[in-house]
Amino acid sequence: MNIKNIADNTYLLSVDIDNILFEGLWEMPNGVALNSYIIKGEKTAIIDGVCGWDGIPENLYVLLDELDIDPLSIEYLIINHMEPDHSGWIEDFRKINSNFKIICSEKGKDLLEAFYGNTQEVQCVKDGDTIDLGKGHILTFAEIPNVHWPDTIATLDTSTGVLFTCDAFGAFGKNGKIKFGEELTKKQMIEFDKEAVRYYSNIVAAFSMQTLRAIDKCEKLPVKMIAPGHGLLWNNPETIINLYKDYANYQKGPARREITIIWGSMYGMTEKAVNHIITVLEEDDEDFKYNIHRVPEDSWGTVLASAWVSTGIILAMPTYEYKMFPPMAAVLDELGRKKVQGRKAFRLGSYGWSGGAQKELDEIMDRHRMNWEFIEPVEFKGSPREEDIQLIGDRVKLLVKQVKEAII
Template sequence: MMEMREIRDGIYWTGKVDDRRVPFHRLILEKGTSYNSYLIMDEKNVLIDTVDFMFGKEFTDRLGSEFDLLKLDYIVINHTEPDHSGALGSVARKAKNATILCTEIAIPELMEMYKLGIERFRAVDDNETLSLGKRTLRFLHTPYLHTEETMVTYLEEEGILFTCDIFSTHVADTRLLASELSDDESIDADFIGYYSLIMDPHRRYVNPMLDKIEGLGVSMIATSHGYVLDKDTDRYIGLYRESAEKVKDVRTVILFNSMGGNTKRLARLLGEELEKTGIRAEVIDANVRPKEEILAKVADADGILVGASTKYADISGNLEGILAEFKEMDLQGKVAGAFGSYGWSGEAAHVVQDYLKEAGMKVLTTEEAVRTTGMDDVSFPLRVRFKPEDSIFKVKAAAAYFADKVRY
């Protein structure tokens, strides 16, 4: 564990550089990583984030040897994952006077993870400020970057944005500051690589975050992994904007069978939402178009949504015959999702989903959405009771998730 290092007057890096080759999410960290924590000393003293739980005791002991933890007034947790909050339990038990600041959603998670009482916590609102004496913190909620409860913290007088995972890199380097690299050393590949792994699945939330920080005058980005970006901050922010706005020409087919008209309206609503994202969506009635034409459209599409009304716990009309053809086609890995309206039981969407899986398609599910993104507002198969207009939030969330998956 490195000693505390002053990065601005009265502001200290107090983290852990981990040069091990360890698994992280879906890859091995060939260059290691760091777990960055920051201490701000003012009339009120603040610790921003901690380190991975593996280093919790080491971190707490070292921090306590350099700073009296009884003088710590606040602990800010921007993101609850244990590679950032891992030392919270041990620090909080020694920093008995410290209040833990986080989003409201984060409180029950942290209470359960670290067995802390609710009296230790205070939820901060979006755009709320907190005076430390000479300096002011501003809290900005950034949901789903990359989990629901996340926020960033801005130190106004210094122009320092404490971003946790956002703008991070997975590199273990004791130099810490990007400005300490030589002119021929670039971190762009590591920066974009991290974005692609962690943030890209949540790209629809990136621009709202960038809009929030635009105009703040950020002069330093204090991340939770890798380098502190103390130069070229506008360029790195621009790289996020550029990455989030990259689009490719995507064609999708929304195939449906509708008995009373609700599934037809649901198909059209999904198509409208996809078109808003720049994705071409062709809505096709399985009972109107010739089967050969439909199969050709499906083969040529980047993604497909298939919807059905429920009749006697099954699907009806021409749709089942079309779906039966899918497993004879080369649809392996094509993004697909099932939907449908219903009045009572709603089995048809599940029947459709089974056909899509049999065809080897990449079928979207609620479980996958929660596991990979933390988004619990996404429903697949998308099942809507009666009129889809009454469940427009579910429709929009499903369309946005499908758009993200089919585009990238």
């Protein structure tokens, strides 16, 4: 738990958590920071809200105590986004303070009612509305719908230039002692990028078009600092804005100079071909990265994070009951839902008597309009023969060439 004075009368309250699946679904090997903010004008406002994952705001009370803030003095709860990771503490807070006003969007109000059967006074805000907290802290709001839910707004303190963006510009990974992105070393920045990509691809990816619209809107505001609900803050907004632009643009491809191999195998037949693919990719002496994930061993979130930044995808799986090896179908379906589109791709795999994996692959691609450009697949009966291995190697080299050509 941590408190930091980030601007005039403005405090970050942050808690690092791990050992949970975000949204009950996404693994976070390096945890996540939940950030909340206090602005003390003549009136005190809290933005979002730090709590444990269970909605019990014990952490928040401890942090308020450390800051010498009486919870009863909080007059405004600004809920930029009503997802329970930011609002789950309201019910509990109501037990000790019944005299506060909730600020949210119109859609947020509807969700507030649905989740918590609200009894508090609510003020719905729209683009450009203002609230004066006193001592110069005039807040204004920008609607940034679907980053990540339809209700989302961002809050700007016009006196300090701090933009509170909730899920937008967030990242996974614990904050620890570091609070600002500018404090990261080059090496730590590489790690941050990995955590941010994991967060973006798992949580925000499906709304990449809306994210680009939100970025456009935020860029027009006089922002001096970005303060998200998860992850590090940024003194130089441009750094995280540019990263987020890249992430959002990866949706339609091309992405980075990377290939992701996703593979599964029951008895090692397909695996033999995968081993050859690794040899081929290792021989590529240029600065070219590949990621490899076996399903079902690697989680959806991990595969998705790699696929999101990869321009090329290799899929290797056998046929299973006239369809595709099931965990591969599940992962691909998830990539489709997150709109991983416009990839250069190649599929291969083993079958016993009928085949059928390809048919299901085509169905998934069509269903989600994924628009992947496939090199002709290589299927082999049982164990791959020397000529199959040769052909697979050639097609992987062709894929590498296509990926390199796609990114100038």
